[in-house]
Every structure is written in structure tokens, then in C-alpha cells.
Amino acid sequence: MTSPTHHPASSDRPANAIPTPQAPPPDILRCAYMEIVVTDLAASRAFYHDVLGLVITEEDEDAIYLRSFEEFIHHNLVLRKGPVAAVAAFSYRVRSPEDLDRAVAFFEELGCRVERRAEGFTKGIGDSVRVEDPLGFPYEFFYDVEHVERLAWRYDLYTPGALVRLDHFNQVTPDVPKAVAYVEDLGFRVTEDIRDSEGTVYAAWMRRKPTVHDTAMTGGDGPRMHHVAFATHEKHNILSICDKLGALRLSNHIERGPGRHGVSNAFYLYLRDPDGHRVEIYTQDYYTGDPDNPVVTWDVHDNQRRDWWGNPVVPSWYTEASLVLDLDGNPQPLVARTDDSEMAVTIGADGFSYTREGQEGEDEDMPSWKQGEYKLGHQL
Numbered sequence: 001m002t003s004p005t006h007h008p009a010s011s012d013r014p015a016n017a018i019p020t021p022q023a024p025p026p027d028i029l030r031c032a033y034m035e036i037v038v039t040d041l042a043a044s045r046a047f048y049h050d051v052l053g054l055v056i057t058e059e060d061e062d063a064i065y066l067r068s069f070e071e072f073i074h075h076n077l078v079l080r081k082g083p084v085a086a087v088a089a090f091s092y093r094v095r096s097p098e099d100l101d102r103a104v105a106f107f108e109e110l111g112c113r114v115e116r117r118a119e120g121f122t123k124g125i126g127d128s129v130r131v132e133d134p135l136g137f138p139y140e141f142f143y144d145v146e147h148v149e150r151l152a153w154r155y156d157l158y159t160p161g162a163l164v165r166l167d168h169f170n171q172v173t174p175d176v177p178k179a180v181a182y183v184e185d186l187g188f189r190v191t192e193d194i195r196d197s198e199g200t201v202y203a204a205w206m207r208r209k210p211t212v213h214d215t216a217m218t219g220g221d222g223p224r225m226h227h228v229a230f231a232t233h234e235k236h237n238i239l240s241i242c243d244k245l246g247a248l249r250l251s252n253h254i255e256r257g258p259g260r261h262g263v264s265n266a267f268y269l270y271l272r273d274p275d276g277h278r279v280e281i282y283t284q285d286y287y288t289g290d291p292d293n294p295v296v297t298w299d300v301h302d303n304q305r306r307d308w309w310g311n312p313v314v315p316s317w318y319t320e321a322s323l324v325l326d327l328d329g330n331p332q333p334l335v336a337r338t339d340d341s342e343m344a345v346t347i348g349a350d351g352f353s354y355t356r357e358g359q360e361g362e363d364e365d366m367p368s369w370k371q372g373e374y375k376l377g378h379q380l
Helices: 041-051 098-109 176-185 235-247 315-319 342-346 375-379
Strands: 005-007 028-038 055-059 063-067 077-081 086-094 113-117 128-132 138-142 165-173 189-195 201-207 215-219 224-231 254-260 267-272 278-283 295-299 322-324
Touching: 028 041, 028 138, 028 165, 028 224, 041 055, 041 063, 041 077, 077 086, 086 098, 098 113, 098 128, 098 138, 165 176, 165 278, 176 189, 176 201, 176 215, 235 254, 235 267, 235 278, 254 315, 315 342
Parallel strands: 028 077, 086 138, 086 322, 165 215, 189 295, 224 278
Antiparallel strands: 005 295, 028 086, 055 063, 063 077, 113 128, 128 138, 165 224, 189 201, 201 215, 224 322, 254 267, 267 278
8 A cells, every 4th residue: 555755845946947036025825816707797607606605795797706705805706707718817915015015026026027006906905916927827916905794604694515715726837846946936835746756746736824725736738727716614515515506407517526635635526617617616624834844745646646535537627727818818828738747647548547557466456347547437
């Protein structure tokens, strides 16, 4: 039996690392909201509010501002009507107004395009900085915010699948070590990653708040947004969402799960919204706030890394993701990943994950219908 390794954080930087600015980074508290462009505002409203139960703080003919039940800032998600479904901002809250000055200096030193608006880019958010970061992602930093009622005690409003917090983002980028080094310069720390015996890094989970991650870097053609994740209190809340989708005959929105991740240890469900944006519902990861919190590394051939029960991963989960926009609202061009693909090295042509790669004694201990590269495909 094998298990993931636990080790101190590495200080190794790739040879092609983005230079570390002399300017200090902004002090980031947490991922705070995402702004996405949707092509049908009414359909998106029905999905995020009517089905998933996110609370509408404010709306007009062009945008809807939604939040989770425990949030006190204006929104965790902005749905903005537009011609192309894409992501306009990965937004982080910083510790102080002065951290916006630090963000400007940090990204200007990197040669990035930087815009600052004292009135903010969205309703409910004040002085803000948006950048096209070195990886091509639209990042935002803000401190000033309009407070709204925190609904944590409004049990009369709760649904069985209540979404209580924004938990994390997941970004698709072609060079994961390069992305990790840059985000470490921004003050993030690695909590878990996936590698192979040759040293190829397939994904990394990185945090500012003391959970498994505020964002993750997943290897693939990018820049793209893999998913935005909202947390529930318990796994039964996720099961209730599945039951609700089934009762409404909307089970086609379920892409993957429910299940338990090996990475992060969290219970999960992946949904696709009417435009195909991926939303994860997430619960029960673990605390990572100690300064010597060990990094957990998974072998790419461990089929329990993505699903603790060893269930197959659908190919779309590896291949499809949302476009991201530049500061003018144009889709960013994609850069192809040249390192090995996680899907290619772990999934057969039928699209179903295999068990474990050639570890003596492991396959022999499994029943015949679980052996080999094709698990469910092999059964069929």
C-alpha cells in the first residue's frame, strides 16, 4: 500500500521563474469573489439563485451580485451579461488600504498592465486594483467594501444545500512550477501537489487563509479558469443539492461526483452552469495555518489522488475550462502545455481512470474487475 508523502516546503525555483520583484507583495487575506461573464443572465440567475440558493445582494439589467450565507461583504460572485462566457476577475481581499499601493508597485515592477479605480470595478467594492498578471490571469485586489447582513443566523432562509462560504479558485496554466514560484512571491504557500517520479508537476494547491487553498494551479492549456468553489457545512448538504437537481430534472448539470478527494481530503461535487462554467461544491478539508505545515505530495499514478474512492474522472474535467479576459474584456489567447498531461498519463482512451501503475502486489490484491488501466471501461 502506498500513501502520499509529507515533507517540508521546497525552496527550489524553476530556471524559467518569473523574477521576484523588489517591491513587497500585497498582504492577501483570502479569495473574495469572482466576476464571470454569462451569455444569458436569466438562465444564470435561475441556476445560481433558484437552484444553488446563493443570496442576491443586488441586481440590474446587466449584472447580478450574489453572496453566500456567512459572507458580510457585498458579494462573492458577480454574473455580468456579455457576448462571450469567460472570467473577468479573480478577486482577493487585502489586509489594508496600503496593500493596494503595494499591489501596484509589485505588478508594475513585473511589467504587467495595471489599472486602479478609486470607485471600484463592481458595485459594493471601493478602491481596487486590477492587473493582467504574468500568467495572463485578471487578478483584482481590494480592501474597501460595503458591508451587508451576514445571514449565518437566518435559519429561516437556509436550504438543505446552503452554500456558506466562497472557498477557492482553480486556474489552468501550462507551466505549474513557474506559476507556483510566482504565486509564492505573492505570499501564497503550497499545501499539496501532484508529481511523478521524473519530477513533472501536474498541479499544486496554494493558500493564504489557513485552509488547503485559496487557489490551485492545474496543468493544461491556459490561462483558463477550471472552477470556482463554494463551501457547505457538511457533506449531507452536497447530497441534498444532488437530490434537488434530480428532482428538478437538472441532473445534466452534474459533471462529476459526489465524492471524496484524496487531495485536500474534501467531499466534492462538480457542476456546470448554463454557460459551462465549472462550479465545485466543497466541504471538510483541513487546517493548514501552522508555519511548519507539511506539504502533501501525491503520485500522479495514485488513482485515489483525485477521488479517494478510486472512481473514474470524466475526460471533460481535464480538458474543458473557461476562458479568461484581459482588462479590455477580450479573451486571452491560450498557451499550450508542453509538459506531460495528467489525463494522458493516467487515463485510457475510453476516458476512465486506471487503478495503480505497476506497483508489485497491488493489482494482484484487487478483484479482476478492478485490475488494469481501464477500470469501468474494462468492465464494459
